[in-house]
Amino acid sequence: MIHDNAFVDVALFLAILLPSVILHEIAHALTPGAKHGYTWKLKCIEIGGDGNTLGQEPNRRPEPAYALVYNGEVCKTYYRRPAKSTYAKLPGMYISSQPESRGRLQIIKVA
Numbered sequence: 731m732i733h734d735n736a737f738v739d740v741a742l743f744l745a746i747l748l749p750s751v752i753l754h755e756i757a758h759a760l761t762p763g764a765k766h767g768y769t770w771k772l773k774c775i776e777i778g779g780d781g782n783t784l785g786q787e788p789n790r791r792p793e794p795a796y797a798l799v800y801n802g803e804v805c806k807t808y809y810r811r812p813a814k815s816t817y818a819k820l821p822g823m824y825i826s827s828q829p830e831s832r833g834r835l836q837i838i839k840v841a
């Protein structure tokens with residue numbers, strides 16, 4: 731039997747690459763504004779995708795999902811939702827160089 735390499739390549743594309751591209755795009759549709767952040771990556775994997783982005787280094791870290799903010803400035807970033815204990819400690823947390831920041835730090839979702 732003769733195998734046509736071009737046919738094999740197309741079949742490979744349809745079987746492997748195309749579904750991952752479609753799942754990639756569906757994940758975008760399900761996570762508006764999340765770009766390729768952690769929220770998008772989790773959704774992509776949840777629906778059966780690989781969570782990878784074409785045209786970027788495969789091991790690139792996702793964008794931070796949460797940020798610790800004081801006065802509109804990002805002090806720290808988190809790749810996952812911070813632990814409940816972090817939220818519990820928040821009212822007493824402050825930036826060492828800015829003691830007046832005590833009780834004014836906020837954790838916001840950024841992706």
Ligand SMILES: [Zn+2]
Pocket residue numbers: 754758765766783
């Ligand atoms: Zn994308």
